[in-house]
Amino acid sequence: MFSQLAATVSLVLAISSQVHAHGGVAPVLGVTGTLVKSDISRLVASSPCGANVDIATSLDTATAVPAAADGTFDVTGVTFDTGSDGSESVSANVDPTGTGASFTTPVTITTNGNPAPPTTSTTSPIVAALPAGTKCTGGTAGNLCLVQFVTTAGFANCVAVSQGAATGAAATGTAANSTVAAGSAANSTAAVGAVAAGTAANSTAAVGAAAGTAAKGKKAKAAGGAAKASGGAAKAGAAAKAAKKAAKKAAKAAKAAAGGGEPFRPFLPPPHSPIHSP
Numbered sequence: 216m217f218s219q220l221a222a223t224v225s226l227v228l229a230i231s232s233q234v235h236a237h238g239g240v241a242p243v244l245g246v247t248g249t250l251v252k253s254d255i256s257r258l259v260a261s262s263p264c265g266a267n268v269d270i271a272t273s274l275d276t277a278t279a280v281p282a283a284a285d286g287t288f289d290v291t292g293v294t295f296d297t298g299s300d301g302s303e304s305v306s307a308n309v310d311p312t313g314t315g316a317s318f319t320t321p322v323t324i325t326t327n328g329n330p331a332p333p334t335t336s337t338t339s340p341i342v343a344a345l346p347a348g349t350k351c352t353g354g355t356a357g358n359l360c361l362v363q364f365v366t367t368a369g370f371a372n373c374v375a376v377s378q379g380a381a382t383g384a385a386a387t388g389t390a391a392n393s394t395v396a397a398g399s400a401a402n403s404t405a406a407v408g409a410v411a412a413g414t415a416a417n418s419t420a421a422v423g424a425a426a427g428t429a430a431k432g433k434k435a436k437a438a439g440g441a442a443k444a445s446g447g448a449a450k451a452g453a454a455a456k457a458a459k460k461a462a463k464k465a466a467k468a469a470k471a472a473a474g475g476g477e478p479f480r481p482f483l484p485p486p487h488s489p490i491h492s493p
Contacts, residue, residue: 237296238303238332240341240364242278244268244373252295255372258365263315264373270315274354274361279377282360286345288376290364291338292328302367303328303339309346310361313353315373318363320346330367351378 239255245268246254256266264270282288292303304327308318323346328339343362345351351360358379365371 237301237368238292238294238328238366238370239372240303240305240328240366240374241291241293242280242374244270244277244361244375245273250293255370257369258371263318263363263371264361265371268373270313270361270373274313274359274375277375279359279375282345282351282376282378286347286349287325288343288345290341290343290374292341294329294332294337294339295335297333297335298331300368301332301335302330303332303337303341304330304367305341305364307343307362307364309349309376310363311349311351311353313351313359313361313375315361315363318361320349322346322362345376345378349378351376 237252239250241250243250243254244264254265256262259266262268280288280290292305294301294303305324307322307324309320309322310316310318311320323344324341325344326340326342328341329337332339345360345362349360351358353359353361354375356377358377360376360378362374362376363371364374
């Protein structure tokens, strides 16, 4: 009987060691907080993402890993045991619908975890890539895929992968740069316009100033001409006056010459002069 009891205990311990994982991949679907050994179990067809994981209610609240435009994404291999039992080396398949109904499309692993960690509680960076052309349609947002990771020791769990986040961020950055560029172009256009307008205004002002100078010159010239004409008129008047005077003098001289000088006037004594006395 003792031997039967010992065999039963050994079987239970063996089964227990087989149920809970010695290694998995984080962030684990259906797990919040710190990942522990009991959160990951061996792969079972009826529970493709682990025991007690409700995919439908866990997907939208899961910590989703963003996939880059080329489909690559980063996860972390975690071990709770040493050696091959705690393997962080994995293979993976994706369900683009996010329902967990079918994991038949392989995911490329470009950087894998340690197949035999030397110590417990270690981690390894894992880099994977969705197949080209994959379209994630799961979750409320319609952009989530579900990736199932299986370690070489046979333990499995799922990770939610979001598609479009990185691309969207890049698009947002591109749109922001375009706006800045457009703003710069607008500023440049405004600056050019301002310079052109300023140049035109300066040119107009210069032309106006030149016109003013010309008008001023014409006015000054006209004033000078008027003054010169006035001086000429005054000079002509003086000459005419002198000529008139000379003509008068000449006429008088001519008259005197024609009459032989002054007419003879006989001397007549005054009426009461002694000459008239008898």
